[in-house]
Amino acid sequence: MLDDIEIGCATTNSKYKDRLDCALVKIPATSSLSGVFTTNHFKSAPVKNCIKKLSNATTGEKLLMVNAGNANAGTGRAGEKDIESILDSVSLETGIAKKNILPFSTGVIGERLDKKSLQATFIKCANLFKKNNFKNFATSIMTTDTKLKIAKRTIKVGSKKYSIVGVAKGVGMIEPNMATTLSFVFTDLKINSALLKKIHKNTCNDTFNAISIDGEQSPSDSSILVATGSNAIKPDKFLKTFESSLTDVFSELSEKLLLDGEGATKLIEIKVSGLRSKAACKEVAKKIANSPLLKTAAYGEDPNWGRILSAAGNTNNKFHEKDVTIKIGNTKVFHKGEIYKSYKESLGKKEFKKKKISIAINLGLSKHNSKVKTSDLSHEYVSINSDYRS
Numbered sequence: 001m002l003d004d005i006e007i008g009c010a011t012t013n014s015k016y017k018d019r020l021d022c023a024l025v026k027i028p029a030t031s032s033l034s035g036v037f038t039t040n041h042f043k044s045a046p047v048k049n050c051i052k053k054l055s056n057a058t059t060g061e062k063l064l065m066v067n068a069g070n071a072n073a074g075t076g077r078a079g080e081k082d083i084e085s086i087l088d089s090v091s092l093e094t095g096i097a098k099k100n101i102l103p104f105s106t107g108v109i110g111e112r113l114d115k116k117s118l119q120a121t122f123i124k125c126a127n128l129f130k131k132n133n134f135k136n137f138a139t140s141i142m143t144t145d146t147k148l149k150i151a152k153r154t155i156k157v158g159s160k161k162y163s164i165v166g167v168a169k170g171v172g173m174i175e176p177n178m179a180t181t182l183s184f185v186f187t188d189l190k191i192n193s194a195l196l197k198k199i200h201k202n203t204c205n206d207t208f209n210a211i212s213i214d215g216e217q218s219p220s221d222s223s224i225l226v227a228t229g230s231n232a233i234k235p236d237k238f239l240k241t242f243e244s245s246l247t248d249v250f251s252e253l254s255e256k257l258l259l260d261g262e263g264a265t266k267l268i269e270i271k272v273s274g275l276r277s278k279a280a281c282k283e284v285a286k287k288i289a290n291s292p293l294l295k296t297a298a299y300g301e302d303p304n305w306g307r308i309l310s311a312a313g314n315t316n317n318k319f320h321e322k323d324v325t326i327k328i329g330n331t332k333v334f335h336k337g338e339i340y341k342s343y344k345e346s347l348g349k350k351e352f353k354k355k356k357i358s359i360a361i362n363l364g365l366s367k368h369n370s371k372v373k374t375s376d377l378s379h380e381y382v383s384i385n386s387d388y389r390s
Contacts, residue, residue, distance in 0.1 A: 002163055002188050004028045004230045008128035009140040012121045014114070015069040015107070020140035022118065023132075024090070024125040025064040025184070030229035032193045033062065034200040035102075038221035044073035045080045046103040047222060053102060057193075063096045064184065064224065066104040067118055068141050068169070071220045074110040082113045089119040093126045106169060106182050106220050107143050138167035141182050145169050147260050151252040153245050157238055162231045163188050164245055168253040183208065183223045183253060189242065190229035199243055200225040207250035210282070211258055211373045212289045258373055263380030266298050268357045271371045272312070274364030280317045282370035284363065287311050295377035298357055303348025305333045312361055319363040327360040328352070 006026035011018055027033070035054045037047050065087070072079045083103050091098040105113070138148040149168045154161055166185035191199070204223060235242050258267050272285040288294060291311040297304040305326055312324075326334040329351035333343050351357060 004228050006129040007132040007137050008125035009132045009136040010121050010124035012117045021068045022121045023066045023137050023140040027062040029061050032196045032227045034197040034225045036204050036223045044071050044220045046105045050102045061096050062100040064102050068143050069107040071107045071109050072105040072113050090122050093123050134165050141169040149256040151249045155245050160233050164249050166249045170257050186226045188228050188231040189235045191227040203250050207254045211254045258375045261375040263378035264375035266376040268374050271360045273369035274362045278368045278370050281368050284312050285370050285372035287315050289372045289374035299376035299378045301352045303352045323364050325362040329358050
């Protein structure tokens with residue numbers, strides 16, 4: 001499975017002690033790459049570096065260079081120079097052109113990278129190519145994550161098959177509006193860059209762009225999709241199948257992000273329908289998803305559906321109360337502007353006790369709809385983020 005991807009991981013033995021916190025991933029010259037990055041106007045130095053490099057077509061082997069624990073964001077020109085210094089060292093060690101090395105950093109904002117430590121650790125990574133795997137890679141990009149996040153699919157096409165493998169990290173500061181904190185997805189199919197970028201963007205919009213833990217966008221958010229081209233199967237005849245499988249991988253990673261959200265105990269799926277456009281439905285769904293009142297109610301297992309109604313009305317999207325219907329799981333709570341006649345609080349309570357809570361709200365007559373996923377908000381979220389740098 002994707003044997004043409006070479007992975008080397010090592011540890012700086014610093015913030016996370018002996019846990020892996022650095023990785024190099026060598027990608028064959030036959031590969032096509034697509035990158036989707038944060039729309040936060042305040043971008044980290046690595047994100048700027050990647051955006052610039054991916055805007056120019058290059059040939060030859062490529063390298064992903066990732067460190068966890070320090071985002072290299074808010075470090076100005078000095079942070080950009082730090083990257084260049086590390087890239088020089090990695091290029092010299094691996095023989096891969098500097099223009100083909102993409103840097104990624106995640107962690108604390110506003111601190112300079114420890115160049116000497118990272119240079120030494122990335123040299124270790126380069127000496128471990130082929131000795132590490134995707135599980136090691138998923139571990140090496142974690143920050144406050146409590147679980148590694150990896151998703152795999154093997155899809156049969158007649159007597160042949162192809163693979164998709166993805167890893168991601170992130171537990172807080174998640175409302176990507178692009179992708180997620182960090183995610184790297186690989187397939188062995190051969191797909192040209194233009195098509196890969198289109199598929200990547202569309203997949204992100206329906207998965208990573210439809211989740212939120214706390215409404216905060218990281219300046220480091222990056223998603224990379226790689227098609228190595230090592231598989232002889234031609235994807236043009238089964239493109240929809242590939243896109244569906246790819247969406248499955250991105251969706252699985254998205255849910256793992258939410259369920260490992262800082263202090264999260266529940267996954268909440270919100271479906272909004274009936275408004276003038278899919279974008280309008282998504283806006284309302286995100287408003288509900290980011291409501292601290294709803295999220296704390298979910299944590300306390302209190303089916304306070306009035307908070308859903310209130311959040312839905314707190315956007316510029318107009319609807320009539322008489323058109324509103326709300327369901328929690330299979331339980332209808334509110335119908336055509338009235339409390340549903342057979343609704344009982346005990347039924348709502350039963351739904352809110354579940355690990356996964358499903359909320360559906362219809363606001364009109366159109367067929368447009370959108371889904372957004374989020375997590376609950378617990379005491380632990382406050383505890384973790386109140387002393388994150390300690």
